[in-house]
Amino acid sequence: MGNYVDRFNTTDRVLHWVVAIAFFLLLLSGVGLFAHTFFGYFSLFGSPQQGIMVHKWAGIVFFVFSLLLFLRHAAETCRFDADDRRWIAKLGGYLSRKRQEIPQGKFNTGQKLFGIFSGVATLVMGATGLIIWDPTAYSRELTQFSLMLHGLFFTLFMIGMVVHIYLATVGNPGTLEGMLWGQVSKAWAKKHASKWYRKLAKG
């Protein structure tokens, strides 16, 4: 055995990147509806009408695949124990350069919370997106409440995504590889997911 361990198999990775591509398509095609400042992004799609059409189709893809992604990892992400309390108390050790030992499973507490948030947000975006698919289909109050919720969860998702991308790339060197070709170094696994690594090592 080399210096690397398997972290995400092909299905995991393809699923993740389909969701990621759909997310960025949705972001670019939808942000023009969010604020006048971003209206120019519609030109990427030829016209606002075509942008809205792309947004609707990408929305279906995102909804289905994001839920599949959530369900695929739900057993890991929805289980919490005392180490998660420790992780939260120390904020994952992210606020200090001092090395901190917080034993974590395959996903750390922050990743688990982001996974659960993504599942919930996907449901909210999907439900409200369906209601505003045709903004004249439902009552005035429901339509406008849905537009508001869609915007609110978009901003939460966007902020979550900035944090997710930062921590999965430059913030934690060695992490991205797991999602690119599926393996992480043993050193990474020991540092970030020691409980998971020990289980792997035992076979």
Next chain:
Amino acid sequence: MKRKAFLIDTTRCTACRSCQVACKQWNKLDAEATVNRGSYENPPDLTPQLYNQIHFIEQEQGEDLRWLFINRRCMHCADAGCVKVCPSAGALYHTKEGLVAYDQEKCIECHYCVNGCPFDVPRYDDKQKVTKCHACIDRVQNGMSPACVKACPTKTLQFGDRDQLIAAAKAAGKKLYGENDLGGLGVLNVLDDEPGTYQLPKNPAIPASIFFWKDVVKPLGILGFWGAIGVAALHYVTVGPQQIEDADDEQSKGGE
């Protein structure tokens, strides 16, 4: 520029519908086939080809019939729900006279304004573009009154400086609908009964969800996005990344 407005004294209306016809004539809107529904009201609602409509309220009171008329149209709100929800700047807009006009070239066919309006006014034509009363802005900006006002034989419809119209109506002892609602409507109605009788909302308002969406979520969202990027960058140059150290490579049982 002083804000312009319509004053509609419904107590003077005889339901002749000159306003409907004059509007169609000036704005080159086609006639539409309708069916007899047992009412003189025709057509029964605003359509993409009908920017203003005399709405009939017919109440049977024993042997008598109470007949009330109201001119339905865009209310040209100062705080206009349609303008607030429109994603395309300039598709729906306030003119310098304070009237709500639109530019079909900029309409992106999203239909948000349909539900954004508290008075159920905007309609979409067969090109899927927004239409509604634009107060004959082309006439107004050339010193003329809107076509409907010009055609009204009973002075039910008046058009002019909003302050003057309000002052004159108040001096005559009339109660106005829409003086202060939604920042002041650009169409002031003198009603003969409660607003509800005319199927007008008693207190027309922009729903709290639109306010929250456009005035809270939107600015906080933009701030939150750049804030998150700023925090990430700050974290990188202060605390720094979680480097994997040589110690991790040793045969230690990590985490214990």
